[in-house]
Amino acid sequence: MYPKAKQAWLLLAALVILALPPMQRFLEQSMVMHMLVQIPALVIIGWITGKILPENWKDNIAPWNRWGITGIALAIIIMTYWMLPRVQDAAISEWPVELTKFITVPIMGMALGISWPQLNPIAQGVLKLEFWATFMRLGWLYLDLPDRLCANYLLSDQRVFGQLLLLAGSIWAVAWTLRIMFGIRIVNT
Amino acid sequence: MSTTEVSSKIEYSDSEDRNALIAVKSHLIAGLLVFLLMMLAGLAMRAAQGTWLEIGADLFYQIMTVHGVGVVGAAMITSTGVQWYFLRQYVKLSNGVFWTNFFIFLTGVVLILGSIFVGKYGGAWTFLFPLPAISMGAWSTGAAAVFQLGLLVIGVGFLILYLDFGRAILARYGSLSRALGLTQLFGKEPVDYKHPAAVVASTMVLIVNFMGIAAGAVVLVMGLINLFYPEFKPDALLMKNLIYFFGHVVINATMYASVIAVYELLPRYTGRPWKTNKPFYAAWFAIVFMVMGVYPHHLLMDFPMPAWGLIVAQVLSFGSGIPVLVVTGYGALMIVYRSGIKWSTSAKLLFLSMFGWAAGVIPAILDAMVTVNRTFHNTLWVPGHFHFYLLLGLLPMLIGFAYFLAGEGDSKERPKAVDSFGFYAYLIGAFMTSMVFLASGANSIPRRWAAHLPEWIGFAQAGTIAASLVVLGMLLFIMRALISLPGANNPR
Numbered sequence: 291m292y293p294k295a296k297q298a299w300l301l302l303a304a305l306v307i308l309a310l311p312p313m314q315r316f317l318e319q320s321m322v323m324h325m326l327v328q329i330p331a332l333v334i335i336g337w338i339t340g341k342i343l344p345e346n347w348k349d350n351i352a353p354w355n356r357w358g359i360t361g362i363a364l365a366i367i368i369m370t371y372w373m374l375p376r377v378q379d380a381a382i383s384e385w386p387v388e389l390t391k392f393i394t395v396p397i398m399g400m401a402l403g404i405s406w407p408q409l410n411p412i413a414q415g416v417l418k419l420e421f422w423a424t425f426m427r428l429g430w431l432y433l434d435l436p437d438r439l440c441a442n443y444l445l446s447d448q449r450v451f452g453q454l455l456l457l458a459g460s461i462w463a464v465a466w467t468l469r470i471m472f473g474i475r476i477v478n479t
Numbered sequence: 480m481s482t483t484e485v486s487s488k489i490e491y492s493d494s495e496d497r498n499a500l501i502a503v504k505s506h507l508i509a510g511l512l513v514f515l516l517m518m519l520a521g522l523a524m525r526a527a528q529g530t531w532l533e534i535g536a537d538l539f540y541q542i543m544t545v546h547g548v549g550v551v552g553a554a555m556i557t558s559t560g561v562q563w564y565f566l567r568q569y570v571k572l573s574n575g576v577f578w579t580n581f582f583i584f585l586t587g588v589v590l591i592l593g594s595i596f597v598g599k600y601g602g603a604w605t606f607l608f609p610l611p612a613i614s615m616g617a618w619s620t621g622a623a624a625v626f627q628l629g630l631l632v633i634g635v636g637f638l639i640l641y642l643d644f645g646r647a648i649l650a651r652y653g654s655l656s657r658a659l660g661l662t663q664l665f666g667k668e669p670v671d672y673k674h675p676a677a678v679v680a681s682t683m684v685l686i687v688n689f690m691g692i693a694a695g696a697v698v699l700v701m702g703l704i705n706l707f708y709p710e711f712k713p714d715a716l717l718m719k720n721l722i723y724f725f726g727h728v729v730i731n732a733t734m735y736a737s738v739i740a741v742y743e744l745l746p747r748y749t750g751r752p753w754k755t756n757k758p759f760y761a762a763w764f765a766i767v768f769m770v771m772g773v774y775p776h777h778l779l780m781d782f783p784m785p786a787w788g789l790i791v792a793q794v795l796s797f798g799s800g801i802p803v804l805v806v807t808g809y810g811a812l813m814i815v816y817r818s819g820i821k822w823s824t825s826a827k828l829l830f831l832s833m834f835g836w837a838a839g840v841i842p843a844i845l846d847a848m849v850t851v852n853r854t855f856h857n858t859l860w861v862p863g864h865f866h867f868y869l870l871l872g873l874l875p876m877l878i879g880f881a882y883f884l885a886g887e888g889d890s891k892e893r894p895k896a897v898d899s900f901g902f903y904a905y906l907i908g909a910f911m912t913s914m915v916f917l918a919s920g921a922n923s924i925p926r927r928w929a930a931h932l933p934e935w936i937g938f939a940q941a942g943t944i945a946a947s948l949v950v951l952g953m954l955l956f957i958m959r960a961l962i963s964l965p966g967a968n969n970p971r
């Protein structure tokens with residue numbers, strides 16, 4: 291029980307540090323940091339929280355989350371919402387939106403962490419391909435769109451972000467191929 | 480894993496087997512019926528080009544779109560039925576997933592039919608950007624979107640099915656390279672002559688189609704975004720690359736899925752086993768890359784394409800088809816030679832498919848040469864080559880399998896007169912249909928023209944007559960399939 295409690299405190303501390311105004315400003319001043327550092331950090335905090343929830347909580351959730359479907363559906367809804375550029379933009383300018391982000395994104399991570407292992411492997415495969423395709427589609431969009439999507443970020447920022455998404459998607463594809471074709475594990479996906 | 484374990488078959492419960500047989504038959508019957516309807520559509524197009532039938536240009540392009548997408552879909556669903564029937568004997572596949580794909584497929588079909596005949600979409604099955612968005616009033620943005628959505632839905636269904644294939648193959652063989660026979664090819668394991676050809680072929684199909692669907696998932700959504708947000712103009716050449724990668728892989732793979740019927744059935748009819756060996760593995764390994772690398776032969780006239788891509792495409796196109804064709808064609812000849820084979824309709828069709836495939840790639844290879852393509856690009860030469868190996872290569876495999884499943888392989892009866900008549904009507908009709916297309920192409924008649932110039936009409940009329948023969952043969956095949964298939968027991 292003790293290590294779990296300690297982990298919980300660490301996670302809370304991490305969340306608070308991310309929310310501290312200087313840290314927040316630092317991470318949100320560029321689109322790349324915002325999207326590829328802050329958001330993933332929030333998701334990871336949620337994911338680990340999901341793993342270390344007390345057993346009786348997990349037992350209470352389980353009947354509502356058969357095969358992980360409810361949790362994944364919730365995660366997808368939250369994810370889709372935060373994929374809209376204008377809400378990310380609003381999070382920077384308006385504190386209630388920012389607060390919502392700091393609450394819902396970790397919840398999404400938690401839902402994913404609890405539900406992913408329970409999900410049917412085929413559904414996992416479909417979602418993985420869909421996530422991968424989303425990286426590629428958004429990367430392409432961010433590179434090619436003529437206008438800025440966010441009032442708060444420069445076009446050049448948007449372009450760099452697009453390139454990074456495409457890069458990440460490509461690395462993912464190679465890692466996946468190596469693993470399935472030859473059983474070589476680079477990262478544990 | 481010992482050799483005996485690798486070659487042993489999977490056990491299913493009786494009810495699972497019964498359900499599986501119904502599922503395979505549903506795939507076959509649905510697919511063959513769509514083929515028949517699409518052949519009628521083809522006949523109508525040919526008759527319209529030959530001025531024997533009066534249809535407006537907009538309807539012509541709707542028919543052309545439904546024909547293209549319909550036969551590709553039918554080829555996918557029917558060949559998947561064949562593949563699944565054999566693959567499940569070696570790895571544990573789920574009936575539920577197989578059915579799921581079938582129903583998702585039907586949903587996609589409804590969407591696509593709606594987009595074409597209600598929404599009037601006529602931008603061809605290749606939905607080449609930016610055509611779907613600039614119909615000049617012939618169809619709405621919504622119709623084009625529903626068409627692409629239908630394709631996307633069908634892609635998801637197949638993705639689910641391939642994930643099940645992948646899961647089952649990995650569960651049994653550990654990695655796809657082992658299932659492909661690469662560990663044997665490169666000497667890490669002794670060669671196992673009983674390693675099932677169905678597993679090798681299915682692994683190849685699984686890999687390339689997975690990649691094809693992944694590309695499709697990206698490009699279809701980019702097309703959809705462009706439809707609703709025209710300021711977003713993706714790079715047209717990149718879109719074309721992805722579309723042709725997706726389209727070429729998907730239709731090409733149906734051939735490699737269906738050829739499993741040849742590997743599995745010819746040995747039954749000749750009483751000689753089909754042994755896998757190193758050349759066989761090498762051929763299938765090569766084809767994984769070739770099927771994915773040849774598609775730029777559709778882009779030979781796109782001058783901004785990087786030259787290396789086109790050179791690779793030309794070289795691979797020369798080689799593509801050859802490895803598997805050689806091991807399969809040679810294997811088929813060797814297995815049949817002096818075996819005392821009984822020429823049932825199924826055996827005849829399977830053997831014909833070897834000819835259709837082998838002969839059909841020749842015009843394809845010719846056209847993949849840049850110098851030839853300069854003249855033949857977008858002429859009826861192109862439909863000539865693909866109708867050749869689809870009508871005479873792919874369909875005979877599928878229909879041959881249907882005959883096998885209808886119980887013909889078991890019975891001692893000789894082929895009925897109707898079957899023989901159907902066979903020859905089909906053979907001659909299909910051969911003529913393809914040759915007339917090729918001759919038209921050689922005479923520089925363009926493809927995808929609703930109205931033909933007076934000088935070309937003779938060709939179209941000859942094509943119409945040939946097409947009616949195909950339809951007649953197919954009609955007889957279908958009637959036989961519909962009568963005998965539903966009640967037939969699983970052939971032992």
Ligand code: HEM
Pocket residue numbers: 514517518519520521522524525543544546547550551554603604605862866869870873874912925926927928946949950
């Ligand atoms: C009686 C049999 C058939 C006839 C008469 C026929 C006729 C035609 C005609 C007239 C066209 C349009 C040619 C043009 O561009 O002017 C066409 C296109 C096409 N056909 Fe067929 N066809 C037949 C069977 C098949 C089958 C069995 C397949 C595939 C398995 C097939 C696949 C295609 C494809 C992919 C196209 C291209 C559509 C496009 O350009 O968008 N056809 N066919």
